[in-house]
Amino acid sequence: MSAGTDAKEGMRLVYHRFSPFHRFNHYLVMISFFGLVLTGLPLKFKTSYWSQVLMDAFGGVAAAGFAHRAFAVVNILYFILEGSYMAYFVIGRKGPIFDDDSIVPGLKDWQDMKGMFRWFFGKGPKPLLNRFTYWEKFDYWALFAGTVLIGGSGLMMWFPEATTRVLPGITLNLALVLHSNEAFLATGVIFIFVHFFSAHGRPESFPADEVIFSGYLPVEHYIHERPLEYENRLKAGTLDQVVRPAPSKAKRRMFGWVTGIVTVFAFLVASYTLLLIIWPLFF
């Protein structure tokens, strides 16, 4: 059942999954990630024809370097915002840290993963997934750790003179190896091997999942996708915290357009990046 048919039938209730704060942060992640990949990867794959095309489009290596730093500032901004939110959540005890609802990995994730593989091979039912699945937790923490590593090493290379006043020169060798590899890893994870598929390519959400842009999904979809969270909330009587009347038709249509445009754009960026990377293997 897609969002389109829901809209036609008239969506009654929606499940609110992401707050405006988290949606805003996701936009920042998207903008900075696309920008950093497009201005950074051409350096790693310097001999690729498409790297040269991209660099020339940016107005040269120096201009691309400036843009890379500008996108890095956006990156730092979302990192500060998300870090502050985390601190607020933990210190302010806004919710339990290790329960079913949490983004912190636990034993259930391991069991879910085994369950999913059994399901893939037709040897069992699809596991009852919770608010955050194990691949979503991987996405989240990989990005968080990656931001620290890439951001830290990137700042060292942004200010090499200041860095080597305190640390030995080999720090810059390490920073380059780390930055380059971690960025390649992140690009692969986001564009090809994990995120784009698990967010949009999964059979449950194909061809695009609106939830990170609108914040909500139809409640029927929610019950099917997060059965355990639904069950727990039903038992605890907290369903009314997350289930609300659907927004207006105009608003729903707007989110549909936003999702469509972003998805197409993301697909183009990912395709170009893939082309850039594999080109030197053949030419």
Added chain:
Amino acid sequence: MGGDLNSARQLAKEFTCSKRAAAAAVLAIVLAVVLASAALAASTTTLLPATTNTTAPSGSDQAAGSEDLTTRCLTCHSQEYLGTVQDDKGTQNLYIDSAAYHDSAHGLLPCNACHTGFSHDPHKMVNNAEFFRQTANEACRNCHDDQFEMYKQSYHGTLSRGGTAAGEKAPICIDCHGTHAIQKVGTLEYKQSISDVCGKCHGGREGHGGREATFLDTYHGKAITLGRESAATCVDCHGAHSILPVSNPQSTLSEANILPTCQKCHPDASKGFSTFLVHVKPTSTKAPLIVFAVAVFYLLMIIAVFAFGGIHTLLYIYRGLKDGMYFGKGGGH
């Protein structure tokens, strides 16, 4: 009929018009060519005495002018299959790409500005490559004496005079600068070619191995490859004509001199900055242990994550297709 007649007249008129225009154009082109060649001749003849006085034989050749001399040489040497002769080092192709020569930094010089001792056509055969190498350095010196003096003191220069086996391989001017297609200094293409030039000897796996590849993997190398002209290349750190081994105290990269060398571009650099290792291949066991460890860790991590993510994705798609979750009745919902 009338219309046809009119249009025929019109055509005739246009024809005469275009004929006149064509004649004028031809005249203008001829005039332009004459003027341009006169100007060129004037500029080369004023240039020549300074460069050829010491080298070119006096008399008839100089009177004939450089254009004529070069043209005469190229009559034979621009034939692609001509001039392949046996000499003591095997075959030597004597073909000259005349377009590349005229585009080169020396494009306006007559052949005998460098090839001293060739004055008449047909000239005496010189079937010895070593002769060319010996005369080449001296020929360069006629105009580039300062650079030649620096070269003489350099490691390359010392080695080339040593008469050792290594000395035979030591580069002389033309090994780095090329011969007939000498590039104009300062262009991006020139700067991008530098690491290839050094890499001819310092790029291999043995000895001074991998210097070119490791340079190209640094930011400097990446930036110059993608067209950032200001990025440093080999010669900006190692020096060019007066190059010395890093172990030599006079080297631009010796213990005492390395920091000022970095500071040419990075004025705020400190001692620590200068200990950055340029020629390191992170995945080589020769790399510092920590760099090697991080590189190998990432290699394994990238393989593991991509493999696991890829398998997970493919299996998920397989299940989705099999259960008709992608197309059809929304079986998964």
